[in-house]
Amino acid sequence: MKKTKEEAQKTKEKILASALDCFSTKGYFNSSLDEIATKAAVTRGAVYWHFKNKTEIFDALHTQLHEPFSQTILEDLAHEEAQPIVQLKELCIKLLEELDLNDSKKRTMKLFFECDYSGQLAPFKKQHQDKKLKSLKLFEQYFERAKKRNQLHQLADPQILTLTLHCFLKGILFEYLSGLELIDIKSQGKKLIQQFFEGFNTCHK
Template sequence: MRRTKADADATRKKILNAAERMFYEKGVSNTTLEQVASEAGVTRGAVYWHFDNKTDLFLALYEAVPLPHEDMIARDIETEAFDTLAIVETATGDWLETLARDEQRQRILSIMLRCDYDHAMSAVLAKQREIDERHNAMLELAFSRALERGQLRERWTPASAVRALHWMMMGLCTDWLLFGRSFDLVSEGRETLRRLFSGFRGEATIRPPFSRERGQEEMG
């Protein structure tokens, strides 16, 4: 019987779900595609129909976890009425809230943090770096806009501000995901962001966090 696109999509989703479970429980290096096929209830050939190898499968999982609201940040930082730093702070805090309530996202990020990126998995690391570089370039543009508008303290360069934010977020999420979720990611994360962004701001630009409703009022 002829397979439909819906059938193929359903099979692909089953394989991805099975890979997510196996990678999370056993680790990427300890999981074979044969085990993924068995867990998904499909043949090994079905796995290879959809994915060239384990690296390709892992990349598909990685792409299921987008970075914080890139499109919104890129669009809103060009609007003069908005507080650029507040846009970035709010988008980053919102991403922490998404992570805190999305168990699938938590599992995928945990898999990524535990993965050994030697040998074949080096392609995944290269893809991560490519995505991180694109995201960091967008953030550097945001901090450049803030500097131009007098919102960023001159002791910060856009590049150093991006690095500080990246390192803070990586440390926060790694600690929470790998060491027992022993603190409130949202409340403590937002408070840490507030302190960091207070350090970014010039004295004359300290304002409440950005909201789309407030931004619309300012434009009106």
């Protein structure tokens, strides 16, 4: 019954994938550890071996989602283009279009958008929010760069601008992932983002 270390790692990943599957279809609180185990072709024993409990699986999924994102933004920030706002706009479009192609990532994001951080999940609420805030701070840098280059109103407040953008992106993603099919990234994503950014770029002359 005992597996080699590599095999053990594979079962851990299988459990994570199975958990994502269960959580994203039935919801966190409606998924039992037994379902997760069964779908991963193991028993609850294996689950309890690799994870302390259900909440730890939940948290592991969040890390899996969040890290690549902040990684992408950090890489993009590494080189400063002449028009930071345009750079930011294109980053947003890129992020959206990338997400559109990655089904597993979409489902994970949907999970964390729609889950309710209550009960046993409450301790993770602030934790996950803090991670998000750090990513937000990264976005703010684009606006600050733009301001230094005199590409913004003098009145414009980078913090408000970041907040505005963030609210808009959140709204888009929320609608996009809601299952309502109200938004099609391929055909409308670019338009939406551009429609939004026109408010920043073309109006301050």
